[in-house]
Amino acid sequence: MSKVVTAQEIATLVKGELKGNADISICGINSLIDASEGHVSFLGNKKYKSQVEQSKASVFIVGRDFDSPLREGKGYIFCDRPELAFSHAIMIFAPEPVKFKPGVHPAAVVHETALVSESAYIGPCAVIDANAVIGKNTVINAGCYIGESSKVGDDCLIYANVSVRERCIIGNKVIIHSGTTVGSDGYGFVPGPQGIIKLPQVGIVQIDDDVEIGANCAIDRARFGKTWLKHGVKLDNLVHVAHNVTVGEFSLLIGQCGIAGSTEIGRGVIIAAQAGINGHIKIGDGSKVAGTSGVVKSLSPGSEVVGTPAETPREFMERLSMPKKVKRLSAKINELEQAIEALKLKIN
Incomplete structure (x- = not known):
């Protein structure tokens, strides 16, 4: 009823x-x-x-x-x-939320050295690898993979078909939606005389408390050290965070944006849909990057940028309006030239 x-x-x-x-x-x-x-x-x-x-x-x-x-x-x-x-x-x-009875589904695979809380739920066909740790009241849904020596904290909700690769650290009250991979190799290659050489990616991903990650995201492990999503960060679907990136507290990364390697995103930053952030730069606290923008250099705190290459809204509008201004000025010059010619004829 x-x-x-x-x-x-x-x-x-x-x-x-x-x-x-x-x-x-x-x-x-x-x-x-x-x-x-x-x-x-x-x-x-x-x-x-x-x-x-x-x-x-x-x-x-x-x-x-x-x-x-x-x-x-x-x-x-x-x-x-x-x-x-x-x-x-x-x-x-709203309908009642789905409830998960604590325990391990018979079709799940849990390594004998893994530590799974008695209050956690492990769904069918999930795999919990050696020395992994699953915290209290955490839900690992069907088809998930939690890699060797990875840690998932308390009160987490991991939806179906999420992969958390080896040695990654997930905090408490983290939500990860279906299809996301945490800890995939960073994109590291160097051209050599015999082809392209892969650089080892031996770091980890650390995700702090109260982070939510949308569906089909890729959070790459660090080449060394860690890729780090800090407290309260929220990712939309289809977001890519490359190796060694740090995302500051309470920042918002919106659908299809991408952050290149070793970039530091400050606290409370908003990166809108399909924006691209160059590698090895810093985006200051509270900055806002408009959708489809391309940020190629560091931004000071509180910046607001739009376009490619990213610039302030004032600069963007000035550049956008420049062709019209040039056209008007060109017409005015033509008019003046005609007036000058008319004066010359009159004088002569």
Whole structure:
């Protein structure tokens, strides 16, 4: 049976101020466009304010600066951060999360020297290699590989078909989505007289607490030392982090971006989709790199760059507008030349 709550109950949960009908029954959540009667929705960006006026939703979670007329019969929950509040509302109607009973599935392979907590879950066809350690309440889903002497901390959730190669270290409360590889060899080759020579990649990957890594990412092991994702880092799907890279606390790396070897990403950096970061440079704390940008040199803290090669938004717009300016100036020069010729004829 679907869950039904009142508008007032939602307002109380999200710590918002309700205006309008407090007794509206809510049975689900949806976007402003797709919502029907009995749904709660939210306005996260004021440019979509017109959708609130047209939406069929019964209750709206909005910012405290929302100033449109309130529709009769509807409920409006005013709060400081509508998107975050809506996330809390979603959980009222979300299905129960999948629960994993502690233990090792009969189809899993656990080496006799591995240490697996009694409260951990090891799924079917997972392999836990020699001397690996799996912490308390950690879930290793089907088809995962945890390499020799690797350590996975407490309360981790490793989805199906993740590979963590030898000697890598995973902290506590880490989430890794399907298809990701942690500890693949770094890309190290040198041309030689008899062909291309592979350089040994003997370092590790260290992932600190509360990191989340999306699906199909590649986190390369260091050539020596470690590739390091620090506390609270979040990676989207299809992100590549090369050997010996350090990513600072609470940084965000978004889909299909790539970080070349030995680069240092500061704290709280945002690297948007498909951006490329050159190797052996530093990206200062709090910097923002726009999507598809190519960063070829170090950035000072707080930088905001766009384009290839990456530059400030002001520089980018100036360069983008330069051809139009040249065209206008060229036309003006032609006009002046014609005026000069006309004056010469008049004088003569």
